[in-house]
Amino acid sequence: MPKKSDIQDLVQQFVDSLSSLIEQDTVSRARAAVLNAFGGHASAGALRGAGPAKAAVVGRLGRKRRKGPIQLCPVPGCSNRAAPVFGMVCSKHKDLPKAEIKKFREARRAQKQKVKKAA
Ligand SMILES: [Zn+2]
Numbered sequence: 845m846p847k848k849s850d851i852q853d854l855v856q857q858f859v860d861s862l863s864s865l866i867e868q869d870t871v872s873r874a875r876a877a878v879l880n881a882f883g884g885h886a887s888a889g890a891l892r893g894a895g896p897a898k899a900a901v902v903g904r905l906g907r908k909r910r911k912g913p914i915q916l917c918p919v920p921g922c923s924n925r926a927a928p929v930f931g932m933v934c935s936k937h938k939d940l941p942k943a944e945i946k947k948f949r950e951a952r953r954a955q956k957q958k959v960k961k962a963a
Contacts, residue, residue, distance in 0.1 A: 918948040 915926040917934035924934030931938065933945055 918945060918952050920948060920951070 915932055916922075917924045917926045917937055919933065919937045919940065922934060922937060924936060926932045926934055931942070931945065933940065937945070
């Protein structure tokens with residue numbers, strides 16, 4: 845009849861080896877999943893044919909479906925966001941005449957060109 849501490853040792857050994865096995869399995873499984881998710885990262889074409897799970901991962905990471913960069917209101921000194929519903933000016937300047945807005949926009953474009961040339 846083994847002593848109680850011997851049984852405890854055996855159980856502990858069993859638990860240790862079991863948990864290390866589980867750990868190994870989990871780690872290799874996690875690694876496989878990560879490699880799966882990121883393996884095709886370099887080639888977008890590989891991801892396009894991927895299943896819905898992969899697509900979800902890509903959607904979360906890449907945000908491929910976001911709209912373009914934020915447009916700002918072209919009115920000088922105004923740093924509000926422009927919205928397409930207002931004709932690409934901000935809500936504050938949506939009542940300005942289109943000709944004015946056009947002028948502002950052209951001025952802004954010219955400014956950008958200057959900056960580009962200077963750089
Ligand atoms: Zn504005």
